[in-house]
Amino acid sequence: MANPPLVLLTGINGFVGQHMAAYLLRQNMNLLGIGRRSSCLMKHPNLHYISGDITQSAILTQLLQEHPITHIVHLAGANDVSASYANPVQVLHTNAWCTLHMLEAVRAAAANRILGFLAIGTAYEYDFQTMPVNETSPILPVSPYAWSKQIMTSFMQMYGSVYAVPTFIARTFNLIGPGNATGVCALLAKQVAMMEKGHLPPKLVMGNTAVQRDFLDVRDAVIAYGSLMQLTAAPFGHVFNVCSGTASPISAIVDLLQHYAAIPFEVAVDERLIRPNEAPLVQGDNAKLRAATGWAPTFSLAQSVSDTLDYYRSLL
Numbered sequence: 178m179a180n181p182p183l184v185l186l187t188g189i190n191g192f193v194g195q196h197m198a199a200y201l202l203r204q205n206m207n208l209l210g211i212g213r214r215s216s217c218l219m220k221h222p223n224l225h226y227i228s229g230d231i232t233q234s235a236i237l238t239q240l241l242q243e244h245p246i247t248h249i250v251h252l253a254g255a256n257d258v259s260a261s262y263a264n265p266v267q268v269l270h271t272n273a274w275c276t277l278h279m280l281e282a283v284r285a286a287a288a289n290r291i292l293g294f295l296a297i298g299t300a301y302e303y304d305f306q307t308m309p310v311n312e313t314s315p316i317l318p319v320s321p322y323a324w325s326k327q328i329m330t331s332f333m334q335m336y337g338s339v340y341a342v343p344t345f346i347a348r349t350f351n352l353i354g355p356g357n358a359t360g361v362c363a364l365l366a367k368q369v370a371m372m373e374k375g376h377l378p379p380k381l382v383m384g385n386t387a388v389q390r391d392f393l394d395v396r397d398a399v400i401a402y403g404s405l406m407q408l409t410a411a412p413f414g415h416v417f418n419v420c421s422g423t424a425s426p427i428s429a430i431v432d433l434l435q436h437y438a439a440i441p442f443e444v445a446v447d448e449r450l451i452r453p454n455e456a457p458l459v460q461g462d463n464a465k466l467r468a469a470t471g472w473a474p475t476f477s478l479a480q481s482v483s484d485t486l487d488y489y490r491s492l493l
C-alpha cells in the first residue's frame with residue numbers, strides 16, 4: 178500500500194493553520210508543520226514540527242531534501258489588509274517573493290514528487306466594483322496586501338504552466354469561526370465575552386457596520402483546502418474561490434452576538450475604525466470549487482458566530 182501523504186504546512190500555528198492541521202490529521206495524513214514559534218501549539222504523533230522562518234529561502238530546499246514531502250499547503254504570510262499600507266515592501270516580500278522562492282525550491286528539487294502545492298489568495302484581488310465575482314471576473318487589487326496576493330497568484334500560475342508544478346490557488350474570502358483570529362468577528366466576539374465577565378463596559382466598539390462580506394467558517398475552508406491540495410488534473414495554476422456565496426452585513430454578526438450574549442450591550446461606532454474607500458460589498462461565487470471537488474459549506478453564520486463567542490468565553 179502507498180505511504181500516506183506527507184503534507185508540509187506553513188503557518189501551522191495560525192488561526193487557519195491549526196484548523197488545517199487538525200483536519201489533515203483526521204484524514205490520517207502525516208504533517209510537517211513549520212512556524213516561527215519555538216514549539217507547536219498542537220501535539221500529535223503524526224505531526225513533526227520545525228521552528229523556522231519561511232522568509233529564509235534556503236529552508237524549503239533543506240526540508241525537501243530531508244523529508245519525502247508530497248504536498249504543500251502554504252498558509253504562512255501577512256494577512257492584515259490595513260497594516261499593509263504602512264509596510265508594502267515587507268508584505269510583498271512575505272507573500273509574493275517567499276512563495277516564489279518556495280516554488281523555485283520545488284522546481285529545482287522535487288518537481289516530480291510534489292503532487293499538490295496550494296497557496297492562499299484573497300477576495301481583494303478582484304475589482305470590487307464587479308461584485309459578486311467568479312474566477313473570470315476582473316482583477317484590480319487596491320491595497321499592498323491584495324497586490325502581494327495577486328503577484329503570488331501570478332507566480333503560482335507561472336510555475337504551474339511553465340514548469341508543471343501542480344499549483345492551485347484558493348482565493349479566499351472572509352474566514353470566521355473559533356480560534357485566535359484577528360478579523361472582525363473575532364474582535365467583536367472577544368469584546369462580548371469580556372463584557373459578560375465584567376472586564377469591559379457593555380458597549381461594543383467597532384467600525385463600519387454596513388459593509389457586506391462573504392463570511393465562511395474556517396472549518397469549511399480547510400475542507401476545501403484539503404480537496405484542492407489533492408486535485409490532480411492539469412492545467413495547473415487554477416484559481417478557486419473559497420467562499421460561502423452569500424454576503425452579510427457586519428451588522429448581522431452584531432445582531433447574532435446580541436442574541437447569544439448573556440447580557441445586553443449597546444453598539445458604539447468608532448470613526449477611527451472605519452476604513453476609507455473600502456469595498457461596500459464582497460461576495461463570491463463558489464460554483465467552480467463545488468464542481469471540481471464536491472465541496473459545500475456546512476456551517477451557518479449563526480453557528481460560526483456562536484462558536485466564536487464560546488471560544489473567547491473559554492479563554493476567560
Ligand SMILES: Nc1nc2c(ncn2[C@@H]2O[C@H](COP(=O)(O)OP(=O)(O)O[C@H]3O[C@H](CO)[C@@H](O)[C@H](O)[C@@H]3O)[C@@H](O)[C@H]2O)c(=O)[nH]1
Pocket residue numbers: 255256257258259298299300301349350351352359360361362364382383384385386388390427450451452455459
Ligand atoms: N477589523 C475590524 N473590522 C471591522 C470593524 N468594524 C467593521 N469592520 C469591517 O469588517 C470588514 C472585515 O474586516 P476584517 O475582518 O478585518 O477582514 P478584511 O480586512 O476583510 O480581511 C480579511 O479577509 C480577507 C478576504 O476577504 C483576507 O484576505 C484577509 O487576510 C483577512 O482575513 C471590513 O469591511 C471592516 O471595515 C472592527 O471593529 N474591526
